[in-house]
Amino acid sequence: MPTIAHRHIDVDGFNVFYREAGPADAPKLLLLHGFPSSSHMFRDLIPLLADRFHIVAPDLPGFGLSDMPSRDSFAYTFDNIAGLIDRFTERVGFDRYAVYVFDYGAPTGFRLALKHPERIAAIVSQNGNAYEEGLSDGWSPIRAYWQPPTQTNRDALRDAHEGHDEVAIHARHARRVGGFARWLLARRLLPEPSRRARSRSAGSRRQGKNRQKAR
Structure with a gap:
């Protein structure tokens, strides 16, 4: 069973909790969870992939064990969430990676792809809408x-x-x-x-x- 490390990292003064597993030199995979969940939703998936990928799964701002600042100091928009996760990927050394997006992770991950298409090796989307009209x-x-x-x-x-x-x-x-x-x-x-x-x-x-x- 691969070891899953539970870590915290400071991203511009914001504490982000994340799970990490797999060889550091393996292809990188970013897992972005949905609402109302956290990286905990990937607890069974990570061991299945950790022998082939270097996996990082953060808790989005306001979720799980990541910081939950007041709305006076942090606007909970997808633009802001994506901006913070973008800086997070840089802090953990994810310069090129595949991204798996689920639910709220989709508008976050898609923004990363639009901002840095050269960094995205692949996108796997589950229950992720790319546009508001896609909501039922x-x-x-x-x-x-x-x-x-x-x-x-x-x-x-x-x-x-x-x-x-x-x-x-x-x-x-x-x-x-x-x-x-x-x-x-x-x-x-x-x-x-x-x-x-x-x-x-x-x-x-x-x-x-x-x-x-x-x-």
Whole structure:
């Protein structure tokens, strides 16, 4: 079984976590995960390829164990994410590589290819759209979360979340998957006092369950 190293690297002050495996002199392969996941999704794939490729799989900004700066200091756009991953590839010595893209990894990886086509040996795309029109109608409720976080948009999202329409259904699903999705929904949907109140309410419920168990 090939050894998978878990590493961190500083990219212009941003801490990026990544998994690395395979011979340093083998053809290079960059794995870019999707939403709401991390490089953990490649834990079974990496050992299957590590005998033939030098593999690097980073956690994208805001995902996994990479830094998650506030939106005041980092704009979570694909342009910014791709720019940071571009610098990451330079820091780890990936001057020419194949890239595997999945879901959110696609608009990230495609931007790398457009910026540095001479560096890209191959592209493998799984569930990756190259254009917004490629998204099905099922994404329509989620598009609301992509809008700028103005007070008007926050109010609209909160109203939808409190109702029973399709946006609320997607919101409940995203909370179940947890992690980045839960953080994103909380930041998008709830003002700070509401987040604190919801946290206190959850804590009270847990205490109540613990008291029942103690009895």
